[in-house]
Every structure is written in C-alpha cells, then in structure tokens.
Amino acid sequence: MEKRVVFQSKWLPYALVAPQIAVTVIFFFWPAVQAVYWSFLVQDPFGLSTTFVWFQNYAELFRSSHYLDSFRITAIFSTLVAVSGILISLLLAVMADHVLRGALAYKTLLIWPYAVAPAIAGVLWAFIFAPSIGIATYVLKKWGIDWNWIVNGDQAMLLIVVAATWKQISYNFLFFLAGLQSIPRSLLEAAAIDGASPFRRFWTVVFPLLSPVTFYLLVINIVYAFFGTFGVVDATTQGGPAGTTQILVYKVYHDGVKAADLGSSAAQSVVLMIIVIALTVIQFRFVEKKVQY
Amino acid sequence: MVENRPWFDFLAHAILILGVILVAFPLYVTFVASTLTYEEIVNVPMPLVPGDQLVKNYSQVLTSGSERGSAAPVGTMLFNSLVMALGVAIGKIVISILSAFAIVYFRFPLRNFFFWMIFVTLMLPIEVRIIPTFKVASDLGLLDSYAGLILPVVASATATFLFRQFFLTIPDELAEAARIDGAGPMRFFWDVVLPLSKTSMAALFVILFIVGWNEYLWPLLITSQESMYTVVIGIKRMIAGGDASNEWNLIMATAMLALLPPALVVITMQKWFVKGLVETEK
DSSP: OOOSSOBOOSSHHHHHHHHHHHHHIIIIIHHHHHHHHHTTEEEOTTSSOEEEOTTHHHHHHHHOHHHHHHHHHHHHHHHHHHHHHHHHHHHHHHHHHHOOTTHHHHHHHHHGGGGSOHHHHHHHHHHHTOTTTOHHHHHHHHTTOOOOTTTOHHHHHHHHHHHHHHHHHHHHHHHHHHHHHTSOHHHHHHHHHTTOOHHHHIIIIIHHHHHHHHHHHHHHHHHIIIIITHHHHHHTTTTOSTTTTOOHHHHHHIIIIISOOHHHHHHHHHHHHHHHHHHHHHHHHHHHHHSOO | OOSOOHHHHHHHHHHHHHHHHHHHHHHHHHHHHTTSOHHHHHSSSOOSSOOSOHHHHHHHHHHHOOSSSOOSOHHHHHHHHHHHHHHHHHHHHHHHHHHHHHHHHBOOTTHHHHHHHHHHGGGOOGGGSHHHHHHHHHHTTOTTSHHHHHGGGOOOHHHHHHHHHHHHTSOHHHHHHHHHTTOOHHHHIIIIIHHHTHHHHHHHHHHHHHHHHHOOHHHHHHOOSGGGOOHHHHHHHHOOSSTTTSOHHHHHHHHHHHHHHHHHHHHHTHHHHHHHHHHHOO
C-alpha cells in the first residue's frame, strides 16, 4: 500500500530516518557482522593472537555433547512453556468469555503478571520453592516429596517452566479472549439450537475458529521461551544443576561473558540468529495471511 | 450467553477463581514475606499473614539496600529503572514516528532499503549479539551511563510498523489540503499527523515502558557499578548464596518495589495496554 500524495524534499526524509538507521547500524548490524566474523576465529588462551579457522568453531560446537544437550533442553523447555501456557490460558479465556458477571474483574486480575520482569518472576517462584524455607517445599515434604531444585535437574527444569509460564499466561489469555469475543454469537446459537452441548460447540465451532490465534501464540511463545526467558534462568538456576537448565541463550551468555570463549560464543550466536530468522519468517508469513486488507 | 446452564456458570466461576488465586499466590507470598522479619521467614513454615515489619523492611532497602548481598540502595535503582523505562519508551516512539513518517510520506532512493533494515532488527535481539554489542558500547564509552542503558536498545521495528500502518489509514485529502494551503511536510507532521497519532502513541508508551523497565540482559552487561544498576539487576545481586542465608524479607520487599510500577501501569492504563499489545503483536 502506498500514499498517492507525498511531499518533496531532497534531504528531509534522510534526516528523519537518520536516528533510527544510526542506532540500527551501530548497535544491531555492526555487532551482528562482528559475531559472524568472530565465529570463524580462534583466540589463544591469553587473548594475544587470533587465527582464522573457517568452520572449526561450528564443527566443534556440533560435536560437543554439552551443546547438543543445550539444544535438547531448550526444545523440552520451550515445548513445556508453550503448551502449558496455551492450554491454561485457553481454559481461562473460554471461561472468562462465558461468564457475564465479573468478567472485567477477572480480566484485570489475570493480566497483571505481564508487567512482571522474567527475572522477578524467577525470584518469586524460587522463593516459594526454596529448598529449605519455601512454602511449597514445606507442603511437598508433608506429601512425602523430597524437593530440592538446587541439586535435582528435573525439579530445576520444572521451576523455570512454572516461572516462565506464569508470566506468559496473561499475554496468551488476552489474545484468546479477543479471539473468542470476535466469534459471532449467532454461530454458537445455531449450534445450540441444533442440540450441540457446550463441549461439542467448543470442539466443532470455537476451536477451529481460534486456530489462527493458537498458531500465532504458539510461535510467539516459542520465541519467548527461546529468547525472553534469560532472566528467569539467570535469577534462579543459572543453568544448573550440572547444566540441566542451560538453555541456548544462557549458554551463549555463559560461554561468552563468564568463560570468555569468544569464538564458540560467536558461533552459538550465529546459530541463534538463524533460529530467530526462521521463527520471524514463520510469524510474518502467518500474520500476512491473518490480516485482511 | 447462548443458553442457561447453571452448573456451567458455576464451573466457569470456579475455574476463573482458581486461576486468579494461582496467578496471585506468588504476589501474596512475596508481599507477606516483605512484612516479616528474617527469623520469621526461615522458621519453616513461614506465616501466611502479614507481619509488622513493612515500614522497616521497605525503608531499609530503599535507603541502604541489603546487608549480606548488594548494599546499593534500592531507591537509586528504582530511579535508574525509571530513567531507563522512560528513555526507552520515549526514544523508541520519537525515532520510530519520524522514520515511519519519512517512509510513508516521501519517495526517495533507498526508501525500501531503510525499511528493510529496520525490519531486520526484529531478527537481531540482543541475545544473539551479546559480546559484539557490549564491545561497541564500551568502545563508545557508554559503560555505566544512562546513554549506554538507553541508546543501544532504542531502535524499534514494531513501533515503526505500527506508525506506518496507522499513517497509511490517514486520508490523503488531509495531506493534499495541507499542501494546497502551503504547509511544508514538518508543519503537516506537527499539526496533523502528531495529534492524530496520540492514541497509538499512548498504547505504545504503555507497552514500551514495561519493556524498558523489565529489560534484563542489556543492563546486566553494561552496568558494573552498583549506582547504575536497575532494580531488576539489583535484586539478582542481592541473592548471594544458599537459600536460607539470603535476607528474603529484604529481597521480597525489593521484588515488590520492582514489580509494582509496571503492574500499576498495566492496571491503571488497561485500555491502552490491551490496545498496544494487540496492535504491536510483540
């Protein structure tokens, strides 16, 4: 879509885009190019000299069991976050769409976690599940469950999944609710007159109409689990115990900033860039189809 | 409502109330812990009714931080967070509205190239270029400064798209009338485009304020002095060692202070928030 009426000026449009383009080039493109370049280099342990090694960093990366583990961990983590977040929010949105009384109050009470930073969400849940003093740990112990996420990898994973999902429910909920409210009531009434029960109506009418929103949310939740949850991990498990919660984004940070392994960290950055590009392309192809002009 | 099924109404309310309780439970526990003494918290199980240490805990963290972890006053951190959130939100809106205006209302060589460049930033989140970006910021002398906290994250593809999308809906007759009346492009921008964009700007502001306040990885990298920490970074530095040795009463008071401002923004500006969220879709 283009404007018919435009203004003429030789320099003004450049001046207007200049601030955005300057930030983009200096802080986005140049560093991204550097990351690609560094991913082909190996630095000696003292940081004195570098050698150009082509794809050696990548080859080592994909031979490293730690890195492949990190891939597996990220896949498990993002699947759990996306699926549980979507299911819980869908259930709550369907119920909120059904009730007449108090709908706005429920909405207000369900959306505020969106405002909580991932790191703070991590701190809140880490406190509730703290191994020796947590209130949930206390209850679990009464039920005979020994809970200590500091030494148990599965429990650490569960903790970050709970914290990350909790924060994301409000976002999913709002999109599902908007989707549900755009479904014409006459469709549901017609189905009801034909004798379809609420469950039948949900599966045959509502859910198919919600599938574009669900797919969109699936992509957004995967992006969130891949890139938005760094704070959750850093504030709670820090990738531990023994790397069982070291998602890809945390590994890049850990190897680059803490272990100062530039070549490997840069190669990991490039792999992440490819993942992000793929996800963005999927998201935009879909959004194009959804939005009707 | 399609038909009257009292049991289903009851079930719906029950599920929603359960959902609200589950969502609010961590907040309640955090609030209670922030009003207790350290001894009350480590004496398992901690009480689930608020104690009487509210004023003491909050005034201690605001003015002098925690004792065993980071000793930076949370008051300073909240100020840093506010500067960063406002800087990011206003900065993103200003530079995005300007570039969207140029892209929609002018024809110039490189126009599509610039638009494409802005689009590609979506695919380059800070997480995939951590160290090179840090190096650029450090070469430019931006470490431990407000400019360093704000500038590198101030480009925004989503805000530019939103404004572009909105400008395309402004009737051409308005621009035509402005031209006939002899108004230049910037006059048209100030007197017509900007007033019409108020709604979009308000919606974006709410979302971007929250994004700026909650930014984590970038302030973590660029700040090393406690006086420059944002509150989200500061709280992490308070968590020092094993779980029982942390001063949880102070950490939880800080957590409340860190999450209340953005949560209040969401609740009081709910209408703008929902609009911004659905329109930016990111």
